[in-house]
Amino acid sequence: MIKRILSDTKFWKSVASLGSAFIVVYVVLFWGVNGFKMSFWDERDPVEFVGVCIASGLVYGFFVTYGKFWAKYKRDQQ
DSSP states (O other): OHHHHHTOHHHHHHHHHHHHHHHHHHHHHHHHHTTTOTHHHHSSOHHHHHHHHHHHHHHHHHHHHHHHHHHHHHHHHO
């Protein structure tokens, strides 16, 4: 079932869209916790911050989407 899920193009589109949404929510929430100050952006290394955001978005998107597709395929088998 893993190969079937990972070879589905809809799976990867869903991972990308869910990961992107997670990144936006994460950045806005984290910025809001810091009071929406512009110094928030100056205190971080931009390369590291973007890398961490992309990595966390992909991990979150992958696991949530995998669970969703696994449940769908499991339901279709029955």
